Amino acid sequence: MSEPADPKSRRGPWTVRGARPIYDNPWISVVEYDVLNPKGGPGIYGEVGFKNLALGVVPIDHRGWTVLVGQHRFPLDLYSWEIPEGGGDPALDPQHSVARELAEETGLAAAHYAEILRLHLSNAVSDEAAILYLAWDLTPGPAHPEDTELLALRWLPLDEAVAMAVGGAITDAMSVAALLAVDRMRRTGAWPDGFDPALRAVLAP
Amino acid sequence: MSEPADPKSRRGPWTVRGARPIYDNPWISVVEYDVLNPKGGPGIYGEVGFKNLALGVVPIDHRGWTVLVGQHRFPLDLYSWEIPEGGGDPALDPQHSVARELAEETGLAAAHYAEILRLHLSNAVSDEAAILYLAWDLTPGPAHPEDTELLALRWLPLDEAVAMAVGGAITDAMSVAALLAVDRMRRTGAWPDGFDPALRAVLAP
Numbered sequence: 041m042s043e044p045a046d047p048k049s050r051r052g053p054w055t056v057r058g059a060r061p062i063y064d065n066p067w068i069s070v071v072e073y074d075v076l077n078p079k080g081g082p083g084i085y086g087e088v089g090f091k092n093l094a095l096g097v098v099p100i101d102h103r104g105w106t107v108l109v110g111q112h113r114f115p116l117d118l119y120s121w122e123i124p125e126g127g128g129d130p131a132l133d134p135q136h137s138v139a140r141e142l143a144e145e146t147g148l149a150a151a152h153y154a155e156i157l158r159l160h161l162s163n164a165v166s167d168e169a170a171i172l173y174l175a176w177d178l179t180p181g182p183a184h185p186e187d188t189e190l191l192a193l194r195w196l197p198l199d200e201a202v203a204m205a206v207g208g209a210i211t212d213a214m215s216v217a218a219l220l221a222v223d224r225m226r227r228t229g230a231w232p233d234g235f236d237p238a239l240r241a242v243l244a245p
Numbered sequence: 246m247s248e249p250a251d252p253k254s255r256r257g258p259w260t261v262r263g264a265r266p267i268y269d270n271p272w273i274s275v276v277e278y279d280v281l282n283p284k285g286g287p288g289i290y291g292e293v294g295f296k297n298l299a300l301g302v303v304p305i306d307h308r309g310w311t312v313l314v315g316q317h318r319f320p321l322d323l324y325s326w327e328i329p330e331g332g333g334d335p336a337l338d339p340q341h342s343v344a345r346e347l348a349e350e351t352g353l354a355a356a357h358y359a360e361i362l363r364l365h366l367s368n369a370v371s372d373e374a375a376i377l378y379l380a381w382d383l384t385p386g387p388a389h390p391e392d393t394e395l396l397a398l399r400w401l402p403l404d405e406a407v408a409m410a411v412g413g414a415i416t417d418a419m420s421v422a423a424l425l426a427v428d429r430m431r432r433t434g435a436w437p438d439g440f441d442p443a444l445r446a447v448l449a450p
Contacts (some may be wrong), residue, residue: 041275052317052324053395061413062268063267063275065291068370070268070275075319078395086270087320088370090292112257113368114280115292119257120368127369158412159418162366163318164332165293170418171330190258190283206362206426213364213375213418220425227432 053078054085067091067127076205084150087165092127094161094170097137098150098198098222099124101178104242106201108210109145111193121204123172123193124148125153134171142175145191147183150175154232156221161213172218174225176236198222198243259284259290265398272296283350283440290371297332299366299375300343301419303403303427304325304329304353306383309447311406313415314350315397326399327417328377328424329353339376349442350396353390361426366418377423379430403427403448408437 049056058074073085100106108121116133124145128137135153152175159170183190198219204210205219225231226243254261263279305311313326329350333342340358347353357380364375390396403424409415412425414421430436431448 050323051319054317054319063277063291065277065289068293070293072268072270075320077393078317079392081392084270085319086268086273087438088273088275090370090386091319094367103249110257112259112283113365114256114259114278115294115372116365116368116374120365157421158413158416159421160318160321160325160416161418162299162371163321163417165295165301165320165373166367166371167320168370169321169365186414187284187286188282188288202429206429208363211363211365212368213366213422216362216364217418217422217425220422220429223409223429224407225426227429239352 045098056068062086063157072132086096087167090166090168093130093134093137094125094168094214095128095134095141096123096170096218097138097142097149097150097153097173097175098156098218099175099178100222100239100243101195102239102242104198104239105195105224106198106203107146107148108194108196111189112150119130120212120214121210125212125214135173138171140212143181144184145189146193147181149181150178151177151206153233154235156225156232159214159217164205170214172214172221174222174232174233176239198226252305259274267291290373295371295373298335298339298342299330299332299373299419300339300346300378301328301330301375302343302347302355302358302380303361303421304347304351304355304380304383305403305444305448306349306400307444307447309403309444310400311403312351312353313399313401313406315399316394319404322364326415326422328417330417340378343376343378348386349391350394351398352386354384354386356382356384357439357441361430361437362422363420364422375419377419377426379427379437381444395408403431
Protein backbone atom coordinates (compact mmCIF):
# COMPACT_ATOMS: atom_id res chain seq x y z
CA MET A 41 0.00 0.00 0.00
CA SER A 42 1.13 3.53 -0.68
CA GLU A 43 1.69 6.01 2.14
CA PRO A 44 -1.57 7.84 2.99
CA ALA A 45 -1.68 11.40 1.62
CA ASP A 46 -3.36 12.99 4.64
CA PRO A 47 -0.70 13.79 7.27
CA LYS A 48 -3.35 13.51 9.99
CA SER A 49 -3.58 9.82 9.21
CA ARG A 50 -0.21 9.45 10.99
CA ARG A 51 0.18 9.88 14.73
CA GLY A 52 3.86 9.31 15.44
CA PRO A 53 4.49 5.61 14.75
CA TRP A 54 0.73 4.87 14.47
CA THR A 55 -1.22 4.92 11.20
CA VAL A 56 -4.92 5.82 11.24
CA ARG A 57 -6.84 4.01 8.50
CA GLY A 58 -10.34 5.03 9.54
CA ALA A 59 -12.44 6.56 12.31
CA ARG A 60 -15.88 5.56 13.54
CA PRO A 61 -17.78 8.05 15.74
CA ILE A 62 -19.29 6.10 18.65
CA TYR A 63 -20.74 8.57 21.14
CA ASP A 64 -21.07 12.24 21.89
CA ASN A 65 -22.47 14.20 24.84
CA PRO A 66 -21.80 17.74 26.11
CA TRP A 67 -18.65 16.57 27.95
CA ILE A 68 -17.03 13.73 26.02
CA SER A 69 -16.95 12.03 22.65
CA VAL A 70 -15.83 8.49 21.84
CA VAL A 71 -14.23 7.50 18.52
CA GLU A 72 -12.97 4.08 17.50
CA TYR A 73 -9.99 4.31 15.15
CA ASP A 74 -8.90 1.60 12.76
CA VAL A 75 -5.10 1.67 13.16
CA LEU A 76 -1.79 0.07 12.32
CA ASN A 77 0.24 -0.16 15.52
CA PRO A 78 3.92 0.89 15.73
CA LYS A 79 5.00 -2.57 14.55
CA GLY A 80 2.59 -2.36 11.58
CA GLY A 81 -0.06 -4.74 12.89
CA PRO A 82 -3.76 -3.94 12.45
CA GLY A 83 -5.92 -3.03 15.42
CA ILE A 84 -8.45 -0.66 16.92
CA TYR A 85 -7.98 2.29 19.26
CA GLY A 86 -10.97 3.52 21.29
CA GLU A 87 -10.35 7.12 22.25
CA VAL A 88 -12.26 9.35 24.67
CA GLY A 89 -12.12 13.03 23.69
CA PHE A 90 -12.78 15.69 26.32
CA LYS A 91 -14.57 18.94 25.42
CA ASN A 92 -13.31 20.86 28.44
CA LEU A 93 -10.00 21.51 30.11
CA ALA A 94 -9.80 20.07 33.63
CA LEU A 95 -8.91 22.89 36.03
CA GLY A 96 -8.01 22.78 39.71
CA VAL A 97 -6.69 25.19 42.31
CA VAL A 98 -5.01 25.05 45.72
CA PRO A 99 -6.24 28.21 47.47
CA ILE A 100 -4.16 29.25 50.50
CA ASP A 101 -5.44 31.74 53.08
CA HIS A 102 -3.38 34.04 55.31
CA ARG A 103 -3.05 31.31 57.95
CA GLY A 104 -1.59 28.83 55.43
CA TRP A 105 -4.85 26.83 55.35
CA THR A 106 -6.51 25.49 52.24
CA VAL A 107 -10.04 24.32 51.47
CA LEU A 108 -11.15 20.94 50.14
CA VAL A 109 -14.41 20.21 48.39
CA GLY A 110 -16.27 16.97 49.19
CA GLN A 111 -18.72 15.34 46.82
CA HIS A 112 -20.01 11.94 45.78
CA ARG A 113 -18.33 10.99 42.49
CA PHE A 114 -20.82 9.16 40.29
CA PRO A 115 -18.51 6.92 38.19
CA LEU A 116 -16.73 5.52 41.27
CA ASP A 117 -19.80 5.65 43.54
CA LEU A 118 -17.67 7.01 46.38
CA TYR A 119 -17.28 10.19 48.37
CA SER A 120 -14.20 12.17 47.39
CA TRP A 121 -12.37 15.10 49.01
CA GLU A 122 -10.59 17.21 46.40
CA ILE A 123 -9.16 20.62 45.68
CA PRO A 124 -11.70 22.94 44.00
CA GLU A 125 -11.99 21.73 40.40
CA GLY A 126 -14.10 22.20 37.33
CA GLY A 127 -14.16 22.17 33.56
CA GLY A 128 -13.16 25.12 31.41
CA ASP A 129 -13.95 25.91 27.79
CA PRO A 130 -10.62 25.47 25.93
CA ALA A 131 -11.38 28.67 23.98
CA LEU A 132 -11.39 30.75 27.18
CA ASP A 133 -8.56 31.89 29.47
CA PRO A 134 -8.11 28.94 31.87
CA GLN A 135 -7.25 31.21 34.81
CA HIS A 136 -10.56 33.02 34.30
CA SER A 137 -12.35 29.66 34.21
CA VAL A 138 -10.67 28.33 37.34
CA ALA A 139 -11.50 31.57 39.18
CA ARG A 140 -15.16 31.07 38.23
CA GLU A 141 -15.07 27.46 39.47
CA LEU A 142 -13.43 28.52 42.74
CA ALA A 143 -16.12 31.16 43.27
CA GLU A 144 -18.97 28.77 42.38
CA GLU A 145 -17.79 25.97 44.65
CA THR A 146 -16.39 27.92 47.62
CA GLY A 147 -17.43 31.57 47.23
CA LEU A 148 -13.74 32.55 47.33
CA ALA A 149 -12.12 35.19 45.14
CA ALA A 150 -8.30 35.10 44.91
CA ALA A 151 -6.25 38.20 44.10
CA HIS A 152 -3.32 36.11 42.78
CA TYR A 153 -2.98 32.94 40.73
CA ALA A 154 0.12 31.02 39.61
CA GLU A 155 0.08 27.98 37.33
CA ILE A 156 1.84 25.07 39.02
CA LEU A 157 1.34 21.97 36.80
CA ARG A 158 0.00 20.82 33.45
CA LEU A 159 -1.09 17.19 33.34
CA HIS A 160 -2.53 14.63 30.96
CA LEU A 161 -4.80 12.53 33.13
CA SER A 162 -5.18 9.26 31.23
CA ASN A 163 -3.05 9.44 28.10
CA ALA A 164 -3.47 5.83 26.95
CA VAL A 165 -7.21 6.32 26.44
CA SER A 166 -8.13 10.01 26.50
CA ASP A 167 -6.86 13.45 25.50
CA GLU A 168 -7.91 14.94 28.84
CA ALA A 169 -5.61 17.81 29.84
CA ALA A 170 -5.48 19.55 33.21
CA ILE A 171 -4.02 22.84 34.41
CA LEU A 172 -3.47 23.33 38.13
CA TYR A 173 -3.03 26.58 40.02
CA LEU A 174 -1.96 27.98 43.34
CA ALA A 175 -4.09 30.93 44.52
CA TRP A 176 -3.65 33.31 47.42
CA ASP A 177 -4.91 36.57 48.91
CA LEU A 178 -8.44 35.23 49.32
CA THR A 179 -11.71 37.08 49.88
CA PRO A 180 -14.77 35.08 51.04
CA GLY A 181 -18.19 35.29 49.40
CA PRO A 182 -21.32 33.17 48.85
CA ALA A 183 -20.91 29.84 47.03
CA HIS A 184 -23.37 28.90 44.27
CA PRO A 185 -22.69 25.34 43.06
CA GLU A 186 -24.36 23.80 40.00
CA ASP A 187 -27.37 21.48 40.33
CA THR A 188 -25.13 18.49 39.65
CA GLU A 189 -23.00 19.36 42.68
CA LEU A 190 -23.88 18.68 46.31
CA LEU A 191 -20.72 19.99 47.91
CA ALA A 192 -19.19 20.09 51.38
CA LEU A 193 -16.29 22.40 52.25
CA ARG A 194 -13.49 21.63 54.67
CA TRP A 195 -10.81 24.11 55.71
CA LEU A 196 -7.56 22.64 57.04
CA PRO A 197 -3.84 23.46 57.30
CA LEU A 198 -1.98 22.80 54.02
CA ASP A 199 0.12 20.17 55.82
CA GLU A 200 -2.99 18.19 56.75
CA ALA A 201 -4.24 18.25 53.17
CA VAL A 202 -0.86 16.96 51.97
CA ALA A 203 -0.99 14.23 54.62
CA MET A 204 -4.42 13.22 53.25
CA ALA A 205 -2.92 13.07 49.74
CA VAL A 206 -0.03 10.79 50.66
CA GLY A 207 -2.09 8.78 53.16
CA GLY A 208 -4.90 7.70 50.82
CA ALA A 209 -7.67 9.99 52.12
CA ILE A 210 -7.46 12.00 48.89
CA THR A 211 -7.25 9.87 45.72
CA ASP A 212 -8.22 12.33 42.97
CA ALA A 213 -5.12 12.54 40.76
CA MET A 214 -5.31 16.29 40.10
CA SER A 215 -5.64 16.98 43.84
CA VAL A 216 -2.78 14.67 44.83
CA ALA A 217 -0.41 16.08 42.21
CA ALA A 218 -1.29 19.71 43.01
CA LEU A 219 -0.93 19.28 46.77
CA LEU A 220 2.41 17.46 46.38
CA ALA A 221 3.65 20.20 44.05
CA VAL A 222 2.75 22.87 46.62
CA ASP A 223 4.33 20.79 49.40
CA ARG A 224 7.54 20.70 47.34
CA MET A 225 7.42 24.50 47.04
CA ARG A 226 7.20 24.69 50.84
CA ARG A 227 10.15 22.36 51.33
CA THR A 228 12.38 23.90 48.63
CA GLY A 229 11.29 27.54 49.01
CA ALA A 230 10.76 27.58 45.22
CA TRP A 231 7.47 29.51 45.32
CA PRO A 232 6.06 31.20 42.21
CA ASP A 233 7.28 34.72 41.40
CA GLY A 234 5.38 37.29 43.45
CA PHE A 235 4.26 34.83 46.14
CA ASP A 236 3.32 36.58 49.38
CA PRO A 237 6.41 36.94 51.64
CA ALA A 238 4.28 36.69 54.79
CA LEU A 239 2.81 33.39 53.54
CA ARG A 240 6.30 32.08 52.74
CA ALA A 241 7.13 32.57 56.40
CA VAL A 242 3.87 31.01 57.63
CA LEU A 243 4.41 27.96 55.41
CA ALA A 244 8.17 27.50 55.96
CA PRO A 245 8.80 23.93 57.13
CA MET B 246 -42.82 8.18 42.19
CA SER B 247 -41.92 5.59 44.78
CA GLU B 248 -38.31 4.98 45.82
CA PRO B 249 -36.64 2.45 43.50
CA ALA B 250 -36.37 -1.01 45.05
CA ASP B 251 -32.89 -1.80 43.68
CA PRO B 252 -30.26 -0.27 46.00
CA LYS B 253 -27.84 -0.11 43.03
CA SER B 254 -30.12 2.49 41.48
CA ARG B 255 -28.77 4.97 44.03
CA ARG B 256 -25.22 6.32 43.95
CA GLY B 257 -24.93 8.68 46.88
CA PRO B 258 -27.19 11.65 46.06
CA TRP B 259 -27.65 10.48 42.45
CA THR B 260 -30.51 8.28 41.25
CA VAL B 261 -29.98 5.94 38.29
CA ARG B 262 -33.17 5.43 36.29
CA GLY B 263 -31.71 3.51 33.38
CA ALA B 264 -28.49 2.47 31.66
CA ARG B 265 -27.71 2.25 27.94
CA PRO B 266 -24.58 0.32 26.88
CA ILE B 267 -22.78 2.39 24.22
CA TYR B 268 -19.41 0.79 23.51
CA ASP B 269 -17.12 -2.00 24.57
CA ASN B 270 -13.57 -2.97 23.62
CA PRO B 271 -10.89 -5.01 25.45
CA TRP B 272 -9.83 -1.95 27.50
CA ILE B 273 -12.87 0.26 28.11
CA SER B 274 -16.65 0.30 28.06
CA VAL B 275 -18.96 3.29 27.78
CA VAL B 276 -22.42 3.44 29.36
CA GLU B 277 -24.88 6.32 29.29
CA TYR B 278 -26.97 6.50 32.44
CA ASP B 279 -30.34 8.18 32.75
CA VAL B 280 -30.05 9.97 36.11
CA LEU B 281 -31.60 12.35 38.56
CA ASN B 282 -28.89 14.72 39.77
CA PRO B 283 -28.34 15.57 43.46
CA LYS B 284 -30.95 18.37 43.24
CA GLY B 285 -33.47 15.94 41.67
CA GLY B 286 -33.26 17.20 38.10
CA PRO B 287 -33.20 14.76 35.15
CA GLY B 288 -30.05 14.29 33.08
CA ILE B 289 -27.61 11.88 31.52
CA TYR B 290 -24.22 10.65 32.74
CA GLY B 291 -21.78 9.18 30.21
CA GLU B 292 -19.35 6.95 32.07
CA VAL B 293 -16.15 5.30 30.85
CA GLY B 294 -15.43 2.02 32.64
CA PHE B 295 -11.87 0.66 32.68
CA LYS B 296 -11.19 -3.09 32.51
CA ASN B 297 -7.67 -2.86 33.92
CA LEU B 298 -5.98 -1.25 36.88
CA ALA B 299 -3.47 1.41 35.88
CA LEU B 300 -0.10 0.52 37.42
CA GLY B 301 3.12 2.48 37.57
CA VAL B 302 6.49 2.19 39.30
CA VAL B 303 9.43 4.42 40.16
CA PRO B 304 12.44 2.06 40.05
CA ILE B 305 15.56 3.36 41.82
CA ASP B 306 19.00 1.87 41.25
CA HIS B 307 21.96 1.82 43.67
CA ARG B 308 23.13 5.24 42.40
CA GLY B 309 19.74 6.83 43.13
CA TRP B 310 18.88 6.97 39.41
CA THR B 311 15.52 6.06 37.89
CA VAL B 312 14.44 5.14 34.37
CA LEU B 313 11.79 6.82 32.23
CA VAL B 314 9.99 5.27 29.29
CA GLY B 315 9.34 7.37 26.20
CA GLN B 316 6.57 6.65 23.73
CA HIS B 317 4.17 8.39 21.37
CA ARG B 318 0.75 8.55 23.04
CA PHE B 319 -1.96 8.03 20.43
CA PRO B 320 -4.90 10.00 21.95
CA LEU B 321 -2.79 13.15 22.47
CA ASP B 322 -0.60 12.62 19.38
CA LEU B 323 2.47 13.62 21.38
CA TYR B 324 5.64 12.04 22.68
CA SER B 325 5.55 11.38 26.42
CA TRP B 326 8.26 10.51 28.97
CA GLU B 327 6.78 8.52 31.85
CA ILE B 328 7.59 6.14 34.64
CA PRO B 329 7.17 2.48 33.59
CA GLU B 330 3.41 1.86 33.45
CA GLY B 331 0.92 -0.69 32.27
CA GLY B 332 -2.46 -2.21 32.82
CA GLY B 333 -3.14 -4.99 35.30
CA ASP B 334 -6.02 -7.47 35.51
CA PRO B 335 -7.98 -6.39 38.63
CA ALA B 336 -8.31 -10.10 39.57
CA LEU B 337 -4.52 -10.46 39.88
CA ASP B 338 -2.05 -9.21 42.49
CA PRO B 339 -1.20 -5.67 41.30
CA GLN B 340 2.40 -5.93 42.51
CA HIS B 341 2.84 -9.04 40.36
CA SER B 342 1.35 -7.17 37.39
CA VAL B 343 3.53 -4.10 37.83
CA ALA B 344 6.63 -6.30 38.08
CA ARG B 345 5.64 -7.90 34.76
CA GLU B 346 5.19 -4.46 33.15
CA LEU B 347 8.53 -3.26 34.50
CA ALA B 348 10.25 -6.34 33.06
CA GLU B 349 8.48 -6.02 29.69
CA GLU B 350 9.27 -2.35 29.23
CA THR B 351 12.74 -2.09 30.78
CA GLY B 352 14.01 -5.63 31.41
CA LEU B 353 14.43 -4.77 35.09
CA ALA B 354 13.56 -7.05 37.99
CA ALA B 355 13.19 -5.41 41.42
CA ALA B 356 13.78 -7.32 44.66
CA HIS B 357 11.60 -4.91 46.66
CA TYR B 358 8.37 -3.05 46.04
CA ALA B 359 6.43 -0.60 48.22
CA GLU B 360 3.05 0.89 47.34
CA ILE B 361 3.25 4.69 47.45
CA LEU B 362 -0.08 6.06 46.13
CA ARG B 363 -3.57 5.03 45.02
CA LEU B 364 -5.23 7.42 42.59
CA HIS B 365 -8.44 7.88 40.65
CA LEU B 366 -7.35 9.44 37.41
CA SER B 367 -10.50 11.13 36.06
CA ASN B 368 -13.28 10.66 38.58
CA ALA B 369 -15.89 12.90 36.95
CA VAL B 370 -16.03 10.67 33.88
CA SER B 371 -14.33 7.32 34.52
CA ASP B 372 -13.77 4.71 37.21
CA GLU B 373 -10.07 4.42 36.31
CA ALA B 374 -7.98 3.52 39.37
CA ALA B 375 -4.18 3.55 39.62
CA ILE B 376 -1.70 2.03 42.07
CA LEU B 377 1.83 3.40 42.13
CA TYR B 378 4.94 1.75 43.52
CA LEU B 379 8.51 2.44 44.50
CA ALA B 380 10.91 -0.38 43.58
CA TRP B 381 14.56 -0.91 44.44
CA ASP B 382 17.36 -3.49 44.40
CA LEU B 383 17.23 -3.78 40.60
CA THR B 384 18.64 -6.48 38.32
CA PRO B 385 18.89 -5.75 34.57
CA GLY B 386 17.64 -8.06 31.85
CA PRO B 387 16.29 -7.95 28.30
CA ALA B 388 13.17 -5.85 27.60
CA HIS B 389 10.35 -7.29 25.48
CA PRO B 390 7.67 -4.64 24.83
CA GLU B 391 4.30 -5.36 23.24
CA ASP B 392 3.65 -4.68 19.53
CA THR B 393 1.67 -1.58 20.45
CA GLU B 394 4.71 -0.13 22.22
CA LEU B 395 7.72 1.51 20.54
CA LEU B 396 9.65 2.49 23.62
CA ALA B 397 12.77 4.48 24.46
CA LEU B 398 14.47 4.26 27.85
CA ARG B 399 16.24 7.09 29.65
CA TRP B 400 18.17 6.69 32.88
CA LEU B 401 18.63 9.83 34.98
CA PRO B 402 19.11 10.90 38.61
CA LEU B 403 15.83 10.92 40.58
CA ASP B 404 16.23 14.68 41.09
CA GLU B 405 16.29 15.28 37.34
CA ALA B 406 13.15 13.22 36.85
CA VAL B 407 11.40 15.25 39.57
CA ALA B 408 12.58 18.47 37.89
CA MET B 409 11.02 17.21 34.63
CA ALA B 410 7.75 16.56 36.51
CA VAL B 411 7.50 20.04 38.03
CA GLY B 412 8.92 21.75 34.93
CA GLY B 413 6.42 20.45 32.39
CA ALA B 414 8.65 17.93 30.58
CA ILE B 415 6.64 15.09 32.14
CA THR B 416 2.86 15.60 32.01
CA ASP B 417 1.51 12.09 32.58
CA ALA B 418 -0.49 12.39 35.82
CA MET B 419 0.58 9.03 37.28
CA SER B 420 4.25 9.85 36.64
CA VAL B 421 4.05 13.36 38.10
CA ALA B 422 2.23 12.19 41.25
CA ALA B 423 4.56 9.23 41.80
CA LEU B 424 7.76 11.26 41.31
CA LEU B 425 6.51 14.02 43.63
CA ALA B 426 5.57 11.42 46.26
CA VAL B 427 9.08 9.92 46.11
CA ASP B 428 10.61 13.41 46.20
CA ARG B 429 8.63 14.06 49.38
CA MET B 430 10.03 10.83 50.89
CA ARG B 431 13.54 12.14 50.12
CA ARG B 432 12.87 15.49 51.74
CA THR B 433 11.06 14.15 54.81
CA GLY B 434 13.01 10.90 55.26
CA ALA B 435 9.65 9.09 55.44
CA TRP B 436 10.69 6.15 53.25
CA PRO B 437 8.67 2.92 53.20
CA ASP B 438 9.44 0.30 55.84
CA GLY B 439 12.45 -1.75 54.85
CA PHE B 440 13.83 0.80 52.40
CA ASP B 441 17.56 0.31 51.70
CA PRO B 442 19.65 2.30 54.26
CA ALA B 443 22.43 2.84 51.71
CA LEU B 444 19.91 4.33 49.26
CA ARG B 445 18.51 6.59 51.99
CA ALA B 446 21.98 8.06 52.33
CA VAL B 447 22.50 8.36 48.56
CA LEU B 448 19.15 10.15 48.19
CA ALA B 449 19.35 12.38 51.29
CA PRO B 450 18.76 16.00 50.17
